[in-house]
Amino acid sequence: MEQVVNIGLLGLGTVGGGVYKVLRNNPAVNIVKIAVKDKNEVQEIDGLDKNLLTEDAKVIVTNPDIDIIIEVIGGTGAAYEFIKMALERGKHVVTANKELIAKRGDELFEIAKQNNVLLLFEAAVGGGIPIIMPMKMSLAANKFEKIAGILNGTTNYILTKMDEDNADYEVVLKEAQELGYAEADPTGDVLGYDAAYKIAILASIAFKKKIDQSQIYREGIDTLSPIEFKYAEDFGYKIKLIALAQSVGNKLDVRVHPMLVSKTHPLAHINNVTNSVVMQAQPVNQVMFTGPGAGEMPTASSVCADVLSIVSEIHTTNFLLPEMRCNNTEKADILPIDETENKYFIRIDATDTPGVIGSIGNICSKFGINLNYIIQKDVTKDGMATIVILTGMCKEKDLITALNELSNLSSINTIHKLIRVMEL
Numbered sequence: 220m221e222q223v224v225n226i227g228l229l230g231l232g233t234v235g236g237g238v239y240k241v242l243r244n245n246p247a248v249n250i251v252k253i254a255v256k257d258k259n260e261v262q263e264i265d266g267l268d269k270n271l272l273t274e275d276a277k278v279i280v281t282n283p284d285i286d287i288i289i290e291v292i293g294g295t296g297a298a299y300e301f302i303k304m305a306l307e308r309g310k311h312v313v314t315a316n317k318e319l320i321a322k323r324g325d326e327l328f329e330i331a332k333q334n335n336v337l338l339l340f341e342a343a344v345g346g347g348i349p350i351i352m353p354m355k356m357s358l359a360a361n362k363f364e365k366i367a368g369i370l371n372g373t374t375n376y377i378l379t380k381m382d383e384d385n386a387d388y389e390v391v392l393k394e395a396q397e398l399g400y401a402e403a404d405p406t407g408d409v410l411g412y413d414a415a416y417k418i419a420i421l422a423s424i425a426f427k428k429k430i431d432q433s434q435i436y437r438e439g440i441d442t443l444s445p446i447e448f449k450y451a452e453d454f455g456y457k458i459k460l461i462a463l464a465q466s467v468g469n470k471l472d473v474r475v476h477p478m479l480v481s482k483t484h485p486l487a488h489i490n491n492v493t494n495s496v497v498m499q500a501q502p503v504n505q506v507m508f509t510g511p512g513a514g515e516m517p518t519a520s521s522v523c524a525d526v527l528s529i530v531s532e533i534h535t536t537n538f539l540l541p542e543m544r545c546n547n548t549e550k551a552d553i554l555p556i557d558e559t560e561n562k563y564f565i566r567i568d569a570t571d572t573p574g575v576i577g578s579i580g581n582i583c584s585k586f587g588i589n590l591n592y593i594i595q596k597d598v599t600k601d602g603m604a605t606i607v608i609l610t611g612m613c614k615e616k617d618l619i620t621a622l623n624e625l626s627n628l629s630s631i632n633t634i635h636k637l638i639r640v641m642e643l
C-alpha cells in the first residue's frame with residue numbers, strides 16, 4: 220500500500236480553504252495541521268476538523284513528521300520565515316506567493332537546493348492556469364523569445380468594463396470593489412505590482428536568469444480614460460495591461476504597462492478576470508495559456524497539483540522532479556525603458572489652426588520618428604482639436620525628446636500619457 224504523505228497547511232483564507240477542500244479526501248495525503256492567525260476568525264468550511272487548527276505555524280514547520288508545507292499566507296514577512304524554516308528542515312514547500320518568489324526566490328531556491336528539497340509555485344502565476352510546469356517540462360526543448368500576458372484579473376476586469384461601458388476608471392474600480400473583484404486597497408493590482416511579480420517569475424524561467432524585480436518598468440491602469448478606448452477601437456485596437464518579457468540582444472526587456480493590442484491578436488479578446496499568456500519560442504513557435512487567474516478553487520487546483528507531483532515521487536526517489544529545480548546563477552541585464560523600441564499611441568490637445576499637424580510631422584521626422592497615422596478627431600467649441608497619432612517603431616528616448624520639443628509649441632495644449640502598442 221502507498222505510504223501517506225503528511226502535509227502542513229499555512230493559511231486558511233480563500234486559497235487555503237480551497238486547498239483543504241481538495242486535499243482532505245485524497246487518500247495519498249494527510250493534512251496534519253493547519254496554521255491560522257486567529258482560531259475564532261476561521262471561515263466556515265463544512266466538515267472542517269477544528270482540532271487541526273493551530274495559531275502557532277512554527278509548530279507545523281518544525282514537526283519532523285510533516286513532509287510537505289503548503290504556504291498560502293501571502294506577503295514576504297512570516298511567509299518567508301516559515302518557508303525558510305521548512306526548507307532548512309528538509310521539507311518540500313508549495314506556495315502561491317508570487318511576491319515572495321519574485322522578491323526572494325533566489326535565496327529560497329538556494330536553501331531548497333542545499334537541502335535537496337523542492338519549492339514549487341505553479342499557483343503564483345496565472346492562478347489555475349498551468350504555466351510553470353509546462354514551461355519547465357513540456358517546453359523544455361524550446362528557446363524562449365518573447366512572453367506577453369494578461370496576468371492580473373482585477374485590472375483586466377476594470378479595463379473590460381471601461382471599454383464596454385465607456386466608463387471612467389474611478390467608477391469602474393468602485394463597482395469592482397463592490398462586486399469583490401478588486402481589493403479594498405487595490406494598489407498592488409491597479410499599479411501593476413502583481414503583474415510585475417508574475418512576469419519576473421516567467422522571465423526568470425524562460426531566460427534562465429535571475430531577475431531583479433525592482434528593475435521592472437511598471438505603469439498601472441489608473442491614468443487611462445474611456446476616450447482612449449474609443450480612439451484605440453477606431454484604429455482596430457483594444458487596451459490591455461500587458462506584462463512583457465523579451466530578449467533584446469544580450470539584455471532582457473521586462474515590463475508591465477497598458478498597451479494597445481490589435482484586435483487580430485488573441486490577447487485582445489481576453490476579457491473580465493480571465494488571464495492569458497502567449498509565449499513565442501522555438502521550435503514550438505507560439506503557444507497560449509488561458510484560464511482563471513485567481514479564485515479559491517482554480518488557485519487550489521494549481522497548489523494541489525504541485526503537492527501531488529511531489530507526493531507521486533516522494534517515496535520512490537530522493538531527488539524529485541529535477542526539471543522543477545531552479546539553477547539560475549547569472550543576473551539578467553534589464554533594458555531600461557527609454558532604450559526600448561515600440562510603436563506609440565499619442566493623444567494631443569491642440570488649437571485647431573493650420574499647420575499644427577505639419578509641425579507635429581516635422582518635429583517627429585527630425586528625430587527619425589515615422590508616423591503611421593495622424594488624424595484630427597473631435598474639435599471643441601473653444602477651438603481645441605484632439606489629434607491622435609500612431610507612430611512607427613522608434614526608440615522611446617527619441618520619442619520623449621520629440622514630445623518635449625512639441626510641448627514647447629504654442630499651438631500644443633496637452634500631450635496625454637503615451638500608450639505603447641504591442642507588436643504581434
Ligand code: HSE
Binds near residue numbers: 370408512
Ligand atoms: N489579485 C490578482 C488578480 C490575483 O487580480 O489577478 C492574485 O495574484
